[in-house]
Amino acid sequence: MTDSLANDIRLRRRYQAERRFRIYGITATASGLLFLGVMLVSILIIGHSAFRQSFIKLDVTFDPEVLQIGDKTDEESLRYAHFQGLIRVALREKFPEVTDRRELRELYALVSRGAADVLCEILIDDPGLMGQRHTYWLPASDDMDLFVKGEIKSSAPEIERQLSDRQIEWAERLTSDGLVDLRFNTAFFTTGDSREPELAGIWGAVKGSFYTLLVTLALSFPTGILAAIYLQEFAPKNPVTDLIEVNINNLAAVPSIVFGLLGLAVFLNFFHMPRSAPLVGGVVLALMTLPVIIIAARAALLAVPPSIREAALAVGATPMQTVFHHVAPLALPGMLTGAIIGMARALGETAPLLMIGMVAFIADIPQGVTDPATVLPVQIFLWADSPERAFMSKMAAGIMVLLGFLIAMNLIAVVLRHRFEQKW
Amino acid sequence: MIVVMAAGLSANLTANPFAAVTTITVQIVGLLTGDQEFDSPKTLAAFALGLVLFTVTLVLNITALQVVKKYREKYD
Structure with a gap:
């Protein structure tokens, strides 16, 4: 009688040990999967916004005077032309009330430095556009891009964000006028590295x-x-x-x-x-x-x-x-x-x-x-x-x-x- | 490689796992990325550290091989 009771107890212990071992195994696998999930989700959360880039709609006039190239239209002189000037003129037209030098510099900082290269390529492809006025979607700068994606909040104190109060105001005006658009970032898959985040590609x-x-x-x-x-x-x-x-x-x-x-x-x-x-x-x-x-x-x-x-x-x-x-x-x-x-x-x-x-x-x-x-x-x-x-x-x-x-x-x-x- | 991003740069002789320490890999990367002459003491120190890494893994591997030889059971 006592013998079979001892046997029962021993059997139950052995089954319990089996169950415990199975639980350990499942816990180890589950925690491994959990860490993997946390890693993937955090990468997705941080990284998904890089696949989209904000563009600003600007009316650009290819003015030879602003480009400072006289009447030459060959590729060589176009490469050295002042395309940055075209964007500045277009921005000044949009915001005629901005005249102060420092304010103007802040205004220009909303558009990416790569936008000039975009215009340069357009004009080299079709030199007949010289003197004409067209509407283009040009890439925004990295800070403007972060603002459009909601990563720079206007509620934060001015000193703690990359954009000043004035820049935020202009950005909001551009957005409410429908001149800002988030599009698929093709440049990310077609270009090499750059010092400007909005131009850097893989x-x-x-x-x-x-x-x-x-x-x-x-x-x-x-x-x-x-x-x-x-x-x-x-x-x-x-x-x-x-x-x-x-x-x-x-x-x-x-x-x-x-x-x-x-x-x-x-x-x-x-x-x-x-x-x-x-x-x-x-x-x-x-x-x-x-x-x-x-x-x-x-x-x-x-x-x-x-x-x-x-x-x-x-x-x-x-x-x-x-x-x-x-x-x-x-x-x-x-x-x-x-x-x-x-x-x-x-x-x-x-x-x-x-x-x-x-x-x-x-x-x-x-x-x-x-x-x-x-x-x-x-x-x-x-x-x-x-x-x-x-x-x-x-x-x-x-x-x-x-x-x-x-x-x-x-x-x-x-x-x-x-x-x-x-x-x- | 992960240690280059995660571990620190302060060379600290301590047994406390929470204190800031550095690793051999971090030191090699720190010594060699930059402009130096090939025979500068910095470059040579990096190579010495590499030699240490190599020796340590060699000793570990030989030990492992001995252990495997001693306990391996052949069935066929």
Whole structure:
């Protein structure tokens, strides 16, 4: 009787322990998801406004006198023309009561400095517009943009906001006249970096990342796969290969900044390769992803059952034919997955690129692997360091673009694995 | 890399996890971003810090390999 009672108690305790363990597991997973959700939501909240940009509607007269170019209309002289003046004249027409020099400067500050370039391009495309009057939607400055998006509140004390009382009054008048509009910010996806937040775009960084990853992939994928095949299938087991194995494992775990130091010392200082170029960045990231690819590829080769090799050898295939006709094709999905995950890691890497000068301010969009460039995570790092408030949303929007690329790459890896995976 | 944005710059020898400290990565980035001669003491210090990082991970990896070798059980 007492024996079965003790048994019951022990059984209940064991079931309770099972339940507790399950609750711990669920709590851990849920808190992980919660943190992920908080991160994504906060990025979305900060960043969604960067995809829209406010524009101001202005009546612009292409007056050769204001442009200060006389009667020349060739592209060269138009590039040096005073387009800022056209915008100032248009603004003065809208607000004729503003005459004081300081007030005028505040008024001009409502329109972006990039608006002059917009007008310049329009006139170069069609020089026949000279002397005519047209209505254009021109980009607003970053502070005006923040006000339109409601991030600068007129209720705050004047000293604590970037816009003065006068500027707020003008901005409200423009808004109530229907001259301000929030539109999709195409410039964000087509331009390079800029010191003016409203003109800064992500395209330069996307192209820089693309060229860098191209170099990385071209170098690390073939090398990594061949090294893995040799080490796994052909290499004898001796102290030398043991040492190589330790080294590969070590390189996969070394903090990435060490690879940046290597790039600085070897590629920049010894080989004098171009600074800030995707070529050097790609080589450094290739060295960084090489051990990751080798380890993944070796694991994939190891997963191919020995019976396949034995069968191939039994019907007379040479060791090389065995590997390339039978083992490698079966291991390919695993190798590709490893390579894509390595690439995704390279895409998100910043520290080694800081060492080789890819952190410079580069406004031009790179046209090749030797042009100075920056990459997505470094661009985000630069924007996060910028003092202007409007760069906050740019930073979050850049993170969204980067996360999008990372999710896409990892998704491809998962799909590849599911599609080609073989079970034995 | 995250530490460059999150951790501080004050080199502080303390066991208190709430005090401001710095990390090796932050120091390397701080020493090397800027204009220096290649053989300046600052650059060399950055490389020395990199060597420390490399050695520490190497020792950890060798230890890990020994542990795996000792406790691995082979089934086939």
